[in-house]
Structure formats: C-alpha cells, structure tokens
Amino acid sequence: MISLRGVSLVYPNGVRALDGIDLEIGKGDFVFLVGHSGTGKSTLLRLLYREMAPTTGEITVDGIRVECLRRSRVPILRRHIGVVFQDFKLLTDKTVWENVAFALQVTGAHTRDVIRQVPRVLDLVGLSHKSRMYPGELSGGEQQRAAIARALVNNPKILLCDEPTGNLDPSNTTEIMELLLRINLKGTTIVVATHNQAVVDRMRRRVVRLDNGRIVTDEERGYYFLGLGQSQILSG
Amino acid sequence: MQATAIGTVTVTIVLLGAFLYARAVLVHFGADVLNQIEISAYLQDGTSPARTEAMRAALARDPRVLSVQYVPKKEGLQQLRRRLKGEIDTSILTENPLPNMFRVRVRTPELVPAVAAEIRKMPGVQYVNYGQDVVGKLLQLVAVARRVGIAVIALFILVAGIIISNTIRLTVFARRREIAIMQLVGATNAYIRMPFICEGLLDGLLGASLAVAALEVGRASLVPRLVAALPFVASNVVNVNLGSLVPQLLLVGAAVGLIASWISVGRFLRT
C-alpha cells in the first residue's frame, strides 16, 4: 500500500530531514512512527500526501508514484489519503456537519453522496448527536473525532495521523486510539506518528523508529522505547 | 477591502472612459472637418476642352475618388458672387479673375495629400489647394491621439490589475486555512480558484458599471454646457454618446478582474 525506496529529503535551508529511508507498509497495516523530536516523522508523512516531493528516492502510495506526480494530479492522491493532525485543523465558523461535508463538497461530490456519507462517518466516530455544534463548543477529543470523520468521508484507503493525541488527556487519547483501531479493522491502512509511550506500549503494533532522518529499528510488535522491547525479546 | 478594489476599478474606468470619450469626440470632430475637405485643382488658362475632359475622365476612373465636379470660370464667378453677396459690392468685378477648376472629393481624408500631389503633376493643372496646413495638422493629431490612446489605456489597465490582484491576494491570505484544508482533502486548484475568480470578475464588472453610470451622468450634464460655452465647438458633438464605449468598458473591467484574480490566486496555490 505504501512503499519508500531510498527516500531522502533536504529542506531548502539545508536540513537533511530524511536520509535513505526504505519502508514497506502493507494493506490494512497499523504502524507507529516514533523517535525524538526533529527526527523526521512529520516530514515522512508530508512526503506521503505530497505536501512536498522527496529530494531523491521513490515513493508509491496505493499504486501512485507520488514523487513524479504532476501538480494537477495531486488532488487525486489526496482523495486516497485521510490526514489527521494534532491541532485538528477544523474550520471554526462551520459546524461539525459542515466541516465533514466540506471535505466531500470540495471534491465535487453530489449532494446525494454528501447526505449519505456524512452521517455514516459521524456515526462511526460517535458524533452524530453533536453534528450541529461548532468546534469551539466541543472538547479536544470530540474535535479530533470530527477531524477523523472529515479525513474518512472520502473513503480513503490510508489514514495518516501526525500526533493525533498530542493535545488530549489520557481518557480522550484512549478513545481516539480505540476509534483508530476500529477504523483499521475495517481495512484502512493507518500510520500514526506519536510521542505517546503509553499508547504504543499498550497497543503492541508495528513500530518504526526514526533517528536523525534514518530508520533505526522496525519491529512487528514493538514498544515505544528500544531498550524495553529488546529486554523483552531477550527474556522471552 | 472589496470596496477598495471596486473603487479603484471605478476610478480607472472613469478615467479610461473619459479619455476614450474625449478621443471619440476629437476623432468625430476631426473626421467631420476632414470629410468635408475637397481638393480644388485650378487649370491653366487655355487648356483645351478635350484635355479637360480627359482629366475629368481619368479622375472619375480613379478608385480613390468619390466625386469630380468641373466648375467652369463663369459658374465659379456666380458662386463667388452668391457667397459674397451683401458683404462686398461684386459689381466692381468687371473681368472674371477665376480659372476653370475641378472640385475633387476622395473616399478617406488620409488619401487627400497623395491624390492632390498626383493631380498637381497632371499637365494643364496650374495649382492645387486643399487647405494643406490644416489637413496635415489634423491628420497628425488624429494619429497621435490614436497612438497615445493605446499607451494610456494599457497603463490604466495595468494599474487597475495590480490593485485588484493585491486585494484578491489579501482575501486569499485571510482564507488560507480554509484553502489549506481544501487542498488537504483533495480539492482541485480549479475548484479552489473559482470563488476568487468570481469575486475578481464581479469586482471588475461592478466597478466598471459604476464608472459607466458616472460617465453618463457627467457627459449628460457637462457636454451641453461645454457646447453652449464654446460656440466654435460643433454642436453635433452633443450627439456623440457613450454608445459602443459601454460594452467595451464593462468588458475591460471584467477582464481586468478576471485576469488579476487568476494570477494572484495562482501564485498562492503554487507555493
């Protein structure tokens, strides 16, 4: 579903944020991206949804060669990918319903589809009863669920999350992670960049660890800290 | 913000329209004068009737020539008498001082100098007169007015375009969060552009409409007073109306709004 080969990215200011990344993510996988601040997690996600192109290397997402994509084709790629951020990025002057519907409308969807799809995703994230409220009237967890609903309304095969629980308390965090798990069980490939140790350690999913723009470990059922995972492997 | 853009277009189009109108009046007025020009070709005394007839036929055959009229000296004198009647006692004219002549009219004023020069070279022609000085100056004036017109119009449009595009850029900037989200969820650039293009188009059209209204009010109240105050201005200037200028000015306003917003949004979407 996602494949990176020899991907490097040097920002215009000369910072080498990614350096020779090779990574394969299969259909329906759930992957955590971990690593210190500034090691290139967000940068890697940005390359996947083509906010920018890699300096070198090949990126394939859902069969689309991302790095050679013409500008006019980028919207097509974006419709295959849902993206969720720490700061939600909701429009504050639109209701939950309008925020979610907006994502469909701007792709030129029929009203008929909007009326069918919006309630489906609002129901999935458990926000049906608050669809008429504005983001300012919602808790952080609810806002993030609205953002997830918006990311899913186009039926993407891939959901990218950049620190989705960064602004949330533990109980909201748990809710959001359970929601992501449910979405994953329906077949959506999910990549989550996170600093949340508790989440990673509890879920025991594939963990890709970055350090200084390189992948240093890639474990099938990993922990947040390298030492912990290794000691368990050794003792078990 | 939007009011600034509309106001700028209005001012620009008023200036542009006033300029074009003044030019139209000048060209109209000039053309009026020029179209009445005729070439007077005076013949040498003693030119044979056969020679005169050959000349008339040659001129009538010339495709540039609209009409040729032969005025024998007798008739010329009668015309002169009629014209001077009451001003001068014409009975003092005992001998006819006038030569035989041709009155030649050509199709367009620009042809006058060339045709006159050719007639001058015909054998039997003594001299040719068509108000050389006045015609030359008028022709020059009209040509200059045309050329300056194009330059001034280009300048006006450029200024309006820059101001509209700045306004649209501010609007785009104010809505950058919304645009970023649109891009994130896969809206095409064409889709994102549309409302801004519409706004630019509307600003341009609205500004141009206001300008046309202002111009019409100005023309209707100013021109008759001008004609009354300046008796030498031909009164038919009053009949020069905005006419075909109206759709032209609206088109210019719309085009400026459209192109300026297209460019300013495009620049934003590329980064």
Ligand SMILES: Nc1ncnc2c1ncn2[C@@H]1O[C@H](COP(=O)(O)OP(=O)(O)OP(=O)(O)O)[C@@H](O)[C@H]1O
């Ligand atoms: N727009 C940018 N221009 C220049 N350098 C950048 C830009 N964005 C990020 N960087 C640099 O690239 C490196 C990787 O940044 P990135 O945001 O990918 O890290 P991260 O792993 O997401 O960090 P965090 O965990 O704090 O979110 C950092 O050194 C950062 O300073």
Ligand SMILES: [Mg+2]
């Ligand atoms: Mg980051």
